[in-house]
Amino acid sequence: MSDKFLRVNDLHVHFPTDDGVVKAVDGLSFDLEKGKTLGIVGESGSGKSVTSLAIMGLHRGTRARISGEIVLDGQDLLKTTDEELRSLRGRKLAMIFQDPLSAMHPYYTVGQQLTEAIRVHEHVSKKAARTTVIEMLGRVGIPNPGRRVDQYPHEFSGGMRQRAMIAMALINNPELLIADEPTTALDVTVQAQILDLMRDLQAEFGSAIIMITHDLGVVAEIADDVLVMYGGKCVEYAEVDDAFHQPDHPYTWGLLTSMPRLDRLKQERLVPVVGNPPSLINIPPGCAFHPRCAFREFAPCACDEVVPELAESYPKHDSRCHIPVPKRAEIFRDQIAPRL
Ligand code: SF4
Numbered sequence: 001m002s003d004k005f006l007r008v009n010d011l012h013v014h015f016p017t018d019d020g021v022v023k024a025v026d027g028l029s030f031d032l033e034k035g036k037t038l039g040i041v042g043e044s045g046s047g048k049s050v051t052s053l054a055i056m057g058l059h060r061g062t063r064a065r066i067s068g069e070i071v072l073d074g075q076d077l078l079k080t081t082d083e084e085l086r087s088l089r090g091r092k093l094a095m096i097f098q099d100p101l102s103a104m105h106p107y108y109t110v111g112q113q114l115t116e117a118i119r120v121h122e123h124v125s126k127k128a129a130r131t132t133v134i135e136m137l138g139r140v141g142i143p144n145p146g147r148r149v150d151q152y153p154h155e156f157s158g159g160m161r162q163r164a165m166i167a168m169a170l171i172n173n174p175e176l177l178i179a180d181e182p183t184t185a186l187d188v189t190v191q192a193q194i195l196d197l198m199r200d201l202q203a204e205f206g207s208a209i210i211m212i213t214h215d216l217g218v219v220a221e222i223a224d225d226v227l228v229m230y231g232g233k234c235v236e237y238a239e240v241d242d243a244f245h246q247p248d249h250p251y252t253w254g255l256l257t258s259m260p261r262l263d264r265l266k267q268e269r270l271v272p273v274v275g276n277p278p279s280l281i282n283i284p285p286g287c288a289f290h291p292r293c294a295f296r297e298f299a300p301c302a303c304d305e306v307v308p309e310l311a312e313s314y315p316k317h318d319s320r321c322h323i324p325v326p327k328r329a330e331i332f333r334d335q336i337a338p339r340l
Helices: 048-056 083-088 110-121 125-138 159-169 188-205 216-222 239-243 251-256 323-339
Strands: 006-017 020-032 038-039 067-072 092-095 176-180 208-214 225-229 233-239 311-314 317-319
Touching: 006 048, 006 083, 020 048, 020 233, 048 067, 048 092, 048 176, 048 208, 048 225, 048 311, 092 159, 110 125, 110 159, 125 159, 159 176, 159 188, 176 188, 176 311, 188 216, 208 216, 216 239, 225 239, 225 251, 233 239, 233 251, 251 323, 311 323
Parallel strands: 038 208, 038 225, 092 176, 176 208
Antiparallel strands: 006 020, 006 067, 225 233, 233 317, 311 317
8 A cells, every 4th residue: 555645546526417427537546745746737627626626525415426545644535424524624634725705704704714713623712723813824924914813805805815715724734735726816926925835834834735727837836746637537647847848748748838938939929729628528539638639640549549548658757648658759859849
């Protein structure tokens, strides 16, 4: 058995609907050590947020059909009772949601919500919890925390609400923090501050972090490993330096060449990945990326018929493509790298 702090093994999350089964996550495996950050990247509908909700156990009570293993510190979260899971949330695992306004209760002050989050897990007085909350609000960069603690979420700016959400997620020093697009709605300055903050808090508490994002810039900034998802499956999984220096999957190439860069000349156009993400009800046969892939001619078999397996291309670097690895390296060197 792996000694990794988190091990997700062959996770499937399917939703039966009137139109068919939505295969949101289809056989996903990865692991994560304490003190490390994994970036999960993909377009909307690639399955990345569904994965994080599955780890948090937030599909319970829905029509989702979940199978596989999510083992956190030796305990399979898919086999825990609701009560066990509730007691783990906050302390063992916590999540920063995309939209802090919908994740915080509008009728309670920020301080009341954070105090409650502490008192669910610890028998401390309200006064002691409040002191901890004010301290944490200060640490996440909220000015005047002693005054702000008594304000309601709508009285906070977007950036401050996001910080309050981060404070709420971190208030019990969770060992696993899942951050789902935590900085998408924020301007770049606040975004950089929040990433710094997460890094600092990770250094202090040794937490493992899963950063869900569509932004490869954020991944380059904060992650140790990166997992690229497409159509509910992992298509590339590598240490972050390898993924940026020797990306090995046509979809990752597309993500990289469509990423804006400050040092790119103004007249150089970004090259988006053509077409749209697949419908998760009717995932294309064979390689799900084939309708959008510009490199199919290099594959030795029919990409629209044969599903490629996730296989090791380089040490600790897996990807899912039929093109032989040396050919992919050549395409990257000759056609993709010059555009980055
Ligand atoms: Fe493109 Fe075929 Fe590789 Fe899929 S398997 S990424 S369609 S070349």
